[in-house]
Amino acid sequence: MMRRLAAPVGLALMVLAIAGAVVFAAQAQAPNPQIKPIVPDAWQGDAYRPKPDLKGIKKIRFITDSDYPPFHYYDEVGELTGFNIDLAQAICEVLGVECQIVATNWSSLIPAIETGEADAAIASIRIMAEALKSADFTLRYYATPARFAARKESEITDIRPETIKGLKIGVAKESGHEAYLKTFFPGAPIAAFDTSEAAQRALKEGAIDLVFADGVSLAFWFNGVESERCCEFRGGPFLDSRFFGEGVGIAVKKGNRNLVQALNYALEQVHARGTYEELFLRYFPMNFF
Numbered sequence: 001m002m003r004r005l006a007a008p009v010g011l012a013l014m015v016l017a018i019a020g021a022v023v024f025a026a027q028a029q030a031p032n033p034q035i036k037p038i039v040p041d042a043w044q045g046d047a048y049r050p051k052p053d054l055k056g057i058k059k060i061r062f063i064t065d066s067d068y069p070p071f072h073y074y075d076e077v078g079e080l081t082g083f084n085i086d087l088a089q090a091i092c093e094v095l096g097v098e099c100q101i102v103a104t105n106w107s108s109l110i111p112a113i114e115t116g117e118a119d120a121a122i123a124s125i126r127i128m129a130e131a132l133k134s135a136d137f138t139l140r141y142y143a144t145p146a147r148f149a150a151r152k153e154s155e156i157t158d159i160r161p162e163t164i165k166g167l168k169i170g171v172a173k174e175s176g177h178e179a180y181l182k183t184f185f186p187g188a189p190i191a192a193f194d195t196s197e198a199a200q201r202a203l204k205e206g207a208i209d210l211v212f213a214d215g216v217s218l219a220f221w222f223n224g225v226e227s228e229r230c231c232e233f234r235g236g237p238f239l240d241s242r243f244f245g246e247g248v249g250i251a252v253k254k255g256n257r258n259l260v261q262a263l264n265y266a267l268e269q270v271h272a273r274g275t276y277e278e279l280f281l282r283y284f285p286m287n288f289f
Contacts, residue, residue: 048268052261059098060259062088063118066103070283071124074103083283084122087141090275091266110134113253120252120259127246136254138263140247142280145237145289146177147215149203149222152232156210159235161185167209170199176243177212183243204230215288223286237289 064072072082080103092099109121127137150156165187171178173192181190193199196213200221203211221227252259270276
């Protein structure tokens with residue numbers, strides 16, 4: 001079963017302002033030491049792959065999900081929009097090909113590319129061993145850190161195994177976050193919940209001291225109605241592919257290396273041109289790193 005990141009449905013109608021511009025170094029540009037990258041990724045060097053042979057690629061038929069804001073959703077006028085949608089369009093623009101984006105239900109994404117109904121699935125699909133059995137993937141186009149959260153009145157600021165020993169930490173059971181805690185924070189009592197949302201409610205109610213979960217989901221929860229502005233991040237981000245996966249990529253049919261190469265080239269160019277940063281800040285003005 002494929003997995004994706006969680007995001008509240010109610011964010012579909014949020015008005016998100018661009019908080020600023022962050023420009024990554026392009027092939028012929030030197031990095032700006034005054035600019036801090038908003039997200040660690042695979043495009044922080046100054047060497048980019050050459051343009052691949054695009055012969056035979058005149059149109060890319062993307063498929064996505066329709067109810068996962070702010071990544072992909074129908075807006076108030078019924079138009080399919082979101083971060084993944086705009087990124088797909090930017091990819092097609094770089095490659096100079098026609099772009100078709102069609103929404104379907106989550107369970108139909110991989111079957112659609114397996115049968116040839118679509119060329120690529122751009123729907124926040126995690127690059128994990130299970131998904132790699134059914135599809136090939138591009139390099140990741142985003143990854144999210146694990147973060148700790150506490151109630152605002154909590155005096156917990158320094159998050160290390162020795163500083164939070166004995167504190168009760170809420171986490172989704174049988175998740176990578178739980179496995180990480182057991183490995184690196186063995187002295188902290190773990191309260192395992194059926195879902196991350198249940199752990200968040202327990203934190204809001206004061207039943208636990210901390211929550212350890214996906215940074216994106218927590219950031220949107222902080223700013224949503226359900227949290228009642230109770231909580232905030234504490235400590236820094238945690239990125240470990242062994243526990244949290246390799247990030248999110250675009251899925252294509254197994255064996256279609258030509259399309260994977262074209263998409264990887266396009267993703268790098270979207271970064272180099274500053275388009276990725278513009279889209280990221282448009283849809284995610286809340287820093288979750």
